[in-house]
Amino acid sequence: MNRSSTQDILAHLQRCDAVFLFRLSQRVDLVTYATKIEGVAERFEAWYDGQLIGLVAAYFDNNETGAFITNVSVEGRFQRQGLAKKLVRTAIHTAADLGHKKIRLEVARDNVPALNMYMQMEFLATDQLGGATILLSKTLV
Secondary structure: OOOOOHHHHHHHHHHHHHHOOOOHHHOOOHHHHHHHHHHHOEEEEEEEOOEEEEEEEEEOOOOOOOEEEEEEEEOHHHOOOOHHHHHHHHHHHHHHHOOOOEEEEEEEOOOHHHHHHHHHOOOEEEEEEOOOEEEEEEEOO
């Protein structure tokens, strides 16, 4: 957790960019985003051979509105092995331990594998954000 540098995060996001249903680089400036994640977010990380291969980044700054997962990314060759689910679960447990009552994230409506994973983890759709994005929320006990 929180081992990665801005450079590690940027390199990871660049390697994962094509894996996103809607390229991340078309939605955010990757350098700015990597800097923000390193500076503000709690990072749940998976490493292989000295390289960051899986990353869940979450903001835990507001107990009133709940924690917010800003990034879930796993390099293509490591996908479908349960890595994203393990990292998200760790973020959920951390949020609960810190006293958050819920955790939220946004997901593309067309990202069926991610939606299925989140539904298995008992996230519920709470809002439509524009045409392509859904806000999901999970109540923490």
